[in-house]
Amino acid sequence: MQSALTRRIFEQRWLVATMAVLAGGLAVRLPALSQGYWFDEVVSAVTARLPVGDLLFRSAFHDSHSPLYYLLLSAWTGLFGQAEWVARLLSLLFAMSTLVLLAIWVRGRGQWAAFLAVCLLSLSTFHAHYSVEVRAYGLVAFLVLAYLILAEKVGDTPDVPLRNWVLLGVVQCLTVLSSGYTVPLVLAANLHFFTARKRGRGRLLRWALVQIWSLAACSVWLPVLMVQWFKFPGEPMTDEGTASLVVDLLMYLGLSTVHPSQVVTVVGTVLPLAAAAVAIVQRLRHGSLPGEEPDSSANGQPVSLAARVQLGLGVVACLGGPLLSVVAIPTTETTLPLLVGELARSYPLIIGALFLLLVGPMVNSSLLSRGHGLPMLPFVVLLSLLSLGAMFFLHKPFHPRQVLFLVPLLYALAASAWHPMGMMGKAAVAALLLALTGPALTDRELAFEPRTDLRSAAQLISTRVPDRSQAQPVFVIPMWDRPALEFYLGEDRAEGIMIPQRISQAALAAESVTLVLTREAFEQSDAFRKSVAHLLGRRFQLKETGRFRGVFVACFVRSQKIGATP
Numbered sequence: 098m099q100s101a102l103t104r105r106i107f108e109q110r111w112l113v114a115t116m117a118v119l120a121g122g123l124a125v126r127l128p129a130l131s132q133g134y135w136f137d138e139v140v141s142a143v144t145a146r147l148p149v150g151d152l153l154f155r156s157a158f159h160d161s162h163s164p165l166y167y168l169l170l171s172a173w174t175g176l177f178g179q180a181e182w183v184a185r186l187l188s189l190l191f192a193m194s195t196l197v198l199l200a201i202w203v204r205g206r207g208q209w210a211a212f213l214a215v216c217l218l219s220l221s222t223f224h225a226h227y228s229v230e231v232r233a234y235g236l237v238a239f240l241v242l243a244y245l246i247l248a249e250k251v252g253d254t255p256d257v258p259l260r261n262w263v264l265l266g267v268v269q270c271l272t273v274l275s276s277g278y279t280v281p282l283v284l285a286a287n288l289h290f291f292t293a294r295k296r297g298r299g300r301l302l303r304w305a306l307v308q309i310w311s312l313a314a315c316s317v318w319l320p321v322l323m324v325q326w327f328k329f330p331g332e333p334m335t336d337e338g339t340a341s342l343v344v345d346l347l348m349y350l351g352l353s354t355v356h357p358s359q360v361v362t363v364v365g366t367v368l369p370l371a372a373a374a375v376a377i378v379q380r381l382r383h384g385s386l387p388g389e390e391p392d393s394s395a396n397g398q399p400v401s402l403a404a405r406v407q408l409g410l411g412v413v414a415c416l417g418g419p420l421l422s423v424v425a426i427p428t429t430e431t432t433l434p435l436l437v438g439e440l441a442r443s444y445p446l447i448i449g450a451l452f453l454l455l456v457g458p459m460v461n462s463s464l465l466s467r468g469h470g471l472p473m474l475p476f477v478v479l480l481s482l483l484s485l486g487a488m489f490f491l492h493k494p495f496h497p498r499q500v501l502f503l504v505p506l507l508y509a510l511a512a513s514a515w516h517p518m519g520m521m522g523k524a525a526v527a528a529l530l531l532a533l534t535g536p537a538l539t540d541r542e543l544a545f546e547p548r549t550d551l552r553s554a555a556q557l558i559s560t561r562v563p564d565r566s567q568a569q570p571v572f573v574i575p576m577w578d579r580p581a582l583e584f585y586l587g588e589d590r591a592e593g594i595m596i597p598q599r600i601s602q603a604a605l606a607a608e609s610v611t612l613v614l615t616r617e618a619f620e621q622s623d624a625f626r627k628s629v630a631h632l633l634g635r636r637f638q639l640k641e642t643g644r645f646r647g648v649f650v651a652c653f654v655r656s657q658k659i660g661a662t663p
Contacts, residue, residue, distance in 0.1 A: 111208035115200050115215050122196060122219030125538050126189055129229040130182040133552030135647075136581040138231040142184060143584070145170040154427040157321045158435075161329055164318075165274045166233035181552075184231045191235040192228035195242055199505050202246050206513050209523060214505075214512035216527060217369055220534040223349050223497075224504055233275055234501045240272040241279055241502040248286045249473045251304070252293065266307040273315045277322045278499050281484030285477040291457040293476075294468035301458035302404055308454050309411035316418025316447055317425060323439035324432075346489070349497035350504060353533050365533040373507040376514035377475040415451060419443040478506050549578065549615050549647035555585035557643045557650055558611055570604040571611045574618040574625060582613060597628040607655075610637065614649040622649040629653070 134142060144155050144167045152171065156164040173187045196215055204211035218224055227234045247265040251257045272279050290296075290304055351366025419440050428436055461468075485500060517523050558571060571586070573579040576593025583591050591613070594600065604610050612629050614622050626649075630639060633653055640654040 111212045115208070115212045118212065118216050118219050119193070119196055119200070122215075122225070123193060125219070125225055126192065126228045129226075130185045130189065132185075132229075132548050132646075133181055133550055134231065134581065134584065135548040135551065136578050138184075138548070139581040139584045141167065141170060141231045142174075142179070145174055145184075146179070147171075150427045153425075154429075154432075157426055158324070158428075158432045161325045162233055163274050163276060163322075165271065166236050169236070170231070181231075185229040188227070188231060188235040189229050191239045192224065195235070195239045195505055198239070198242055198246070199509060202242070203509050203512055209516070210512045213515055213526070214509050216530055217352065217508040217511060218505055220530055220538065221352055221504060221508070222534065222537045223351075223501065225538055227498060227501055232498075234498055237272070237276045237279065238502040238505055240268060240275050241282060242505050244268045244272045244283075245286070245474065245477060245506065248290070251300075252290050252473060257300070257303075262303050262307055266311050269307065270311045270314045273311070274318060276499070276502070277326070278485065278488075278495070279502060281488070282477060282481045282502075285480035285484070286473065287453075287457070288480065289471070289473050289476045291461045292465070292469055293473070294470060295465050296458075296461050298458075298462060301461060305454050305458055306404070306407055306411065309408065309415060309451070312447065312450055312454075313411055313414035313418055316415050316443070317422045319443045319446070320419050320422045320436050320439040321426060323442050324435050327439070327442070328435055343489075346497045346500070350500070350507060352530065353537050361533055368533075369508060369511045372511035372515045373478075376510035377479055379514065380472045380475040381479070412451060415447050416444075419447070474506065475510060478503065478510065549581070549619075550645035551578065551582050551615075551648060552585050553645045554613055554643065554648045554650050555582060557641075558586060558613075558652075561609075561611075561641065561652055569609050569611060570601070570607050571613060572600055572604075573613045573615070575616055578613075578615045597625060597632055600629065600632060605633065605636070609640070609655065610653045612651040612653070614651075615647060619647055619649050622651075625649075626651045 140160065144152055144160070147155060149168070149171075152167055153164055156162060156167055170184060170187060174184055177183045177186075196218055199218060200211045200215045203214040224238075244265070247261065247268055251261055251265055269283060273283060287308060296304075347370065348362065348366050350370060351362070352369060353362050353365030423433075423436055423440075426436070481503065485503075489495060515526065517526050558569075561569075571582070571591040573582055573591050573593045574597070575595055579591050579593030583589070592601075597612075600610070610629075610633060612626065614625050618625050622644075626639075626642075629651065630637070630653070636655060637653040638656050639651060641650075641652040643650040
């Protein structure tokens with residue numbers, strides 16, 4: 098009995114190892130649930146508490162993200178409470194679902210590949226950090242992975258149930274509405290579908306219907322997306338050169354984004370990306386995977402009247418979507434002209450997309466003799482990387498966290514190309530991954546972009562002066578984190594400045610002055626503290642300081658001796 102159980106465990110050793118990695122990935126992420134919000138997360142929390150109309154307005158004209166995550170977060174916190182750990186739990190559920198979905202998907206390429214893919218993603222500093230971030234990045238990664246799995250399934254399976262087509266349409270719509278950066282990936286999937294092989298008329302029709310109705314649903318948000326892209330300022334990273342931003346982008350796609358050793362960081366970046374590049378080259382070079390059969394479903398059958406009606410209604414819905422945005426999305430006298438002005442840019446895009454969706458089936462059935470036969474995953478990933486790279490250089494740089502959704506896809510490719518010989522070789526690879534990522538995941542001081550602990554800073558300030566009626570100016574440097582501090586401290590309790598010299602003269606007459614340093618100022622806290630002490634002069638003395646995660650607090654109190662001197 099025992100030998101049979103042992104043999105069974107040995108046969109399923111990689112499945113057991115994958116489950117152990119999933120448990121380890123969860124254990125690494127759980128401690129961060131208790132962390133307070135930083136600025137971006139405060140934006141999410143505040144937006145999710147608004148009524149639906151105000152939520153749509155804020156996400157449209159005071160943010161650069163789609164409203165889907167905010168709507169989900171609003172419903173989630175409405176059901177389970179407003180605590181930080183509750184909000185983070187929603188992101189964690191999406192992150193762990195991504196890991197499970199990745200394991201199931203890659204397992205078709207072998208149990209070792211599934212284990213390695215899950216191991217890579219579980220240990221990725223980038224993914225681990227944003228697994229509990231109260232932002233949309235985990236949701237987008239999950240939806241993109243689910244979309245690509247469904248698109249691959251309906252593209253490669255001759256007889257696909259209707260429910261799979263409906264599910265594909267729903268997931269595609271949610272994917273685009275979760276982030277505008279996913280549009281290149283959806284376009285690449287469409288290009289692959291129409292050119293990979295000659296399709297049957299039935300499958301071409303269903304694909305076109307899915308795309309048209311998804312386009313109709315997403316077109317309502319298209320004018321807003323145009324406003325965000327062409328009217329909003331870019332990411333505040335203009336002080337960095339383009340080459341530096343590209344290096345950062347590549348590093349964030351690697352394993353060890355932060356590490357005491359720069360060499361380890363570089364190795365952790367190069368290994369998975371190089372393996373993914375090898376997999377892309379191999380698959381594009383060898384073409385279709387074995388076992389694929391040509392599609393001949395519904396060839397020669399005329400398009401039914403019901404299908405024609407659905408196509409016609411879908412086209413009408415696509416054309417009416419941008420107009421509906423003006424009615425459905427709340428506006429003001431300032432934002433309405435912006436929204437109306439982008440309608441002119443929206444319609445060429447919609448008409449062009451409709452043209453391609455109507456011409457694509459005709460090209461596939463009439464002009465395509467066989468098709469290129471390239472697998473969807475490397476095709477879509479490569480085109481998405483090229484498209485996003487072009488957007489990065491031609492429009493405005495975006496933060497690397499915007500492309501988190503590519504990480505599971507890249508690691509799936511890397512796992513399929515990384516086949517060490519024997520158990521010792523595989524064990525060595527697993528040990529190498531742990532050595533590369535362990536310090537970055539276990540040492541909270543090295544955490545990727547650590548969340549500023551503004552909650553503890555606000556508690557320290559409130560403890561010093563529990564009566565808020567007393568004058569106690571609080572200055573936040575840089576000014577960007579003032580709203581986040583006031584989320585915990587209370588409205589109108591702080592003033593944001595960029596340099597100490599901006600401290601108002603009125604503050605010099607107060608009984609105490611509190612300085613809160615975050616971001617770049619936190620890294621130079623001693624210099625900023627001395628500068629403020631010099632500005633305040635002998636009238637104040639440093640009473641108390643507090644150093645938290647990414648936040649430094651210095652409390653200056655008026656000197657009693659000097660204050661009593663005539």
